[in-house]
Amino acid sequence: MEARIERVWSGGYGGTDSAPASEGTSGGRAPELTEHNAWIIGDDEEVIVIDPGEDAAGVLEIVADREILAVICTHGHATHVAAAVEVAGRDxxxxALHxxxxxxxxxxxxxxxxxxxMADGGRFDVADVQLEVVHTPGHTxxxxxxxxxxxxxxxxxxxxxxxxxxPHEGExxxxxRQLTAIGERLLDLPPGTRVLPGHGEESSVAAAMQRFDSWVAAGPSVDLG
Known part of the structure; x- marks a missing residue:
C-alpha cells in the first residue's frame, strides 16, 4: 500500500476537518496562526501522527482503526503537543520529542x-517510507x-x-538561530520539496529560497507576509 499524507485542521475555525495534503493549498480561507495543522502519514494499516495539537478526538477520528506507530512532536509548545499523550495512548x-x-x-x-x-539524523519508518529528523532550532x-x-x-x-x-506569541x-536553521538545513533540501507547516498552507523549498533574503532583511518582524 502506498503511503499518503493527511492534514487535520483544528483551532481557529472552531472545528476539525481533514483532506489529502494535496488539497490543502486550494483557494478559500487563509488560516491564522491560531489554527493548527496536525499531519498523519501512513497507509490503510499504520500511521505516524505529527503534532496532534489539542484535539485528540478529531485526530483519532481521522486515524480510525489504523495502528498508531508513534506520535512525533516537532516542538514542545502546548498547542502542538496537548493531545499527544492521549493520541499515543490509544495504541x-x-x-517523540527533542x-x-x-x-x-x-x-x-x-x-x-x-x-x-529525538536527535538530528534520527529515523522513523512507516508504510514503507522513512522520516528523517532534521534539527531546526530557533522557534524553540x-x-x-x-x-x-x-x-x-x-x-x-x-x-x-x-x-x-x-513567531511565538508575537515574538x-x-x-x-531560526533563520540559520532554515538557510542551512531546510533550503539545502531539493527545491521541489513540499513544505508542510504547523500552521497555514503548504509551500515549497523553492518558494522559501526565493523569499529568504527578504526575511533576513525584514529582521524579527511578525508581519513577514
Whole structure:
C-alpha cells in the first residue's frame, strides 16, 4: 500500500476537518496562526501522527482503526503537543520529542514524559517510507523538521511557514538561530520539496529560497507576509 499524507485542521475555525495534503493549498480561507495543522502519514494499516495539537478526538477520528506507530512532536509548545499523550495512548505508541524542548513539554504534560528523545539524523519508518529528523532550532531550542525523501515533503512545525519563520506569541525567541536553521538545513533540501507547516498552507523549498533574503532583511518582524 502506498503511503499518503493527511492534514487535520483544528483551532481557529472552531472545528476539525481533514483532506489529502494535496488539497490543502486550494483557494478559500487563509488560516491564522491560531489554527493548527496536525499531519498523519501512513497507509490503510499504520500511521505516524505529527503534532496532534489539542484535539485528540478529531485526530483519532481521522486515524480510525489504523495502528498508531508513534506520535512525533516537532516542538514542545502546548498547542502542538496537548493531545499527544492521549493520541499515543490509544495504541500504547511512544511519543517523540527533542530533549531540548522538555521544559515546554512539561507545561502541557507535567506528569508524563516523551518516550523517545529525538536527535538530528534520527529515523522513523512507516508504510514503507522513512522520516528523517532534521534539527531546526530557533522557534524553540528543540524544534525539529521531519524530511521524507520518498514523498518529497518536509514537515516543518513552526520552524518555517509559508509566510516565513513563525513567531511565538508575537515574538521570535531566537530569530537568528531560526533563520540559520532554515538557510542551512531546510533550503539545502531539493527545491521541489513540499513544505508542510504547523500552521497555514503548504509551500515549497523553492518558494522559501526565493523569499529568504527578504526575511533576513525584514529582521524579527511578525508581519513577514
Amino acid at each position: 500504547e505508541a511512544p511519543v 530533549p531540548a524542548d522538555r521544559l515546554h513539554w512539561r507545561m502541557a504534560h507535567p506528569d508524563a514524559d516523551a518516550e523517545i528523545e 531550542p528543540g524544534s525539529v523538521s521531519l524530511y521524507c525523501a520518498d514523498l518529497e515533503v518536509v514537515f516543518t512545525g513552526d520552524a518555517l511557514l509559508a509566510s516565513g519563520p513563525a 521570535f525567541p531566537d530569530f537568528p
